[in-house]
Amino acid sequence: MTSGQVSDSPPGALAMSADAILVMIFIFLKFVNLLNRTLTWAMDSIPEIPAFIDRFTSVLVAAGIPAMPARVLAALHVTDSGRLSSAELTELLQISPAAVSGAVRYLSGLGLVHKERVPGSRRDYYRMPPNVWYEVIRLQNQVLARWTSLLKEGVGVVGSDSPAGRRMADYAAFFDFMNAEFPGLMARWDAREGNRQP
Numbered sequence: 001m002t003s004g005q006v007s008d009s010p011p012g013a014l015a016m017s018a019d020a021i022l023v024m025i026f027i028f029l030k031f032v033n034l035l036n037r038t039l040t041w042a043m044d045s046i047p048e049i050p051a052f053i054d055r056f057t058s059v060l061v062a063a064g065i066p067a068m069p070a071r072v073l074a075a076l077h078v079t080d081s082g083r084l085s086s087a088e089l090t091e092l093l094q095i096s097p098a099a100v101s102g103a104v105r106y107l108s109g110l111g112l113v114h115k116e117r118v119p120g121s122r123r124d125y126y127r128m129p130p131n132v133w134y135e136v137i138r139l140q141n142q143v144l145a146r147w148t149s150l151l152k153e154g155v156g157v158v159g160s161d162s163p164a165g166r167r168m169a170d171y172a173a174f175f176d177f178m179n180a181e182f183p184g185l186m187a188r189w190d191a192r193e194g195n196r197q198p
Helices: 018-036 038-045 049-062 067-077 086-093 097-109 132-158 163-196
Strands: 083-085 114-117 124-127
Touching: 049 067, 067 083, 067 086, 067 097, 067 124, 083 086, 086 097, 086 124, 097 114, 132 163
Parallel strands: none
Antiparallel strands: 083 124, 114 124
């Protein structure tokens, strides 16, 4: 601006070039990406998280879940957002993308993890469905019902007076008891959760 010209900009306004605007957009996008990586930030501020993931993984492995899916499931439990991308899981757990892919495929087959898209992102994210453990326990009860039926069939095969028959009858009686108690247990949980709703 030469002497004597009047600026159209308000006093104190900054004139920005196209390059400066592009730089600002780039910085903003990087900032948004950092916000999405909640667990990485959490691990920086809560150093106990990796050790907790390891302990949680050990418990899940002892329950019969393979090690890599167990690690992914444990990692999903400790995120504030409840979701992680494949890249975030790879970085957090220090495992390969192929290992993440196999783990989420296994967990998806069990209904423990769902894939979703986040608006504005081209990445796939993985999250546990709501009430996942409620559903796991409910399905486990259906398994117990099948075991009960099979055990009773076994009693008929080997004879109720044989040691094997008496043993299977005891197992079946225990599972019958569990199956009979289960609906009341779940109803009490539902009532408790209903009372906690705002």
